[in-house]
Amino acid sequence: NAGVTQTPKFRILKIGQSMTLQCTQDMNHNYMYWYRQDPGMGLKLIYYSVGAGITDKGEVPNGYNVSRSTTEDFPLRLELAAPSQTSVYFCASTHRTSGILEQFFGPGTRLTVL
């Protein structure tokens, strides 16, 4: 199993550009998550999905959109990039059983908005 994969690894955007961060998992996990990590701030949840066709906002959803058309894929969309979105983005997944939520993380995407 490849686990959780993310593309691209690095990206530089200009203000106002858009892009999609890709996330794929091959563990048949039903739950998937997007986090952003900023220095000294820990991980902040952007969006999550409990299954195909179902998404919900996390702590910091503004400026982002997601979709979940398949179990495997959970892309994160930035429509109008802003410098405040400069961060490292991590995708994670888990298979929820009995409320246990051990999450498996992807390698991250480092995004810089100039």
Add this chain to the structure above:
Amino acid sequence: AQSVSQHNHHVILSEAASLELGCNYSYGGTVNLFWYVQYPGQHLQLLLKYFSGDPLVKGIKGFEAEFIKSKFSFNLRKPSVQWSDTAEYFCAVSPTGANNLFFGTGTRLTVIP
């Protein structure tokens, strides 16, 4: 507000020193507890987890953590650190029934050879 607190932002130790990193949470009900480690330039990996039973849990690489319910704490320990333990450590909490984890802000550990 519900939260996870890691009071040590940056800890510097010499090799062979003992380590204890604090984690406190403010959720009142039943919780699942986790410690994740992030080595430089890498993604988060699970160190250990607590769901129920023995409050002293052992993880990988000689780490252990103790759940003290009365103190709402889940501190991470290692009796003798190595240079390779240099990393950032995150405590995370999942209240029973929640759909996600709540992370602390992390503690950066630097181990000096």
